[in-house]
Amino acid sequence: MNASWTLARLNALEQAEFASALGAIFEHSPWVAERTWPKLPFASVGALHSAMCKTLADADETDQLCLIRAHPQLASKAAVRGELTAASNSEQGSAGLLECSADEFKLLSELNDQYQQRFDFPFILAVRGHTRASIIDNLRKRIGNQRAVELAEALLQIERIAKLRLDDLFTDR
16 A cells, blocks of 8 residues: 555445555554454544554454564564565664664563563564664563553554554545
8 A cells, every 4th residue: 555545545445455455554464454344434544543443452362462463573583684564664664673783682682582471472662753772661661561461552552553554654634
């Protein structure tokens, strides 16, 4: 999907086209768009975002965990190898995560591993506007949370990421 999209054009799509057009908004999880389609039409990008977030909130924990686990670790080996989606690559790059020093990369890898072991899903943060230092600080703080708190926080961060991605896609908001 490119930035030439308008809500009028989106609101005219069939379900499969809608899911294809918005499938990447929630990382590797086109089911969110597919399940949101029956709520057409959307009066604003904000209304679309709210409907997609409601779809996510209404999903069972298994689907929510699949979505969370579809997200790459921040500053991971996949990022170094260039295996991220274009959106994830851009987002991580904007926070300087693709230019980590060897020490920063090692620290992030260790913290990511601790987080993954504790919660059984990757650390998720809407990194736009963050620095490497603030990301590391967030990761250190959140490792101490309870699992239910982190599950809710991961979903909140995913909603923030989705909002940023939607705003990037539409010429009208």
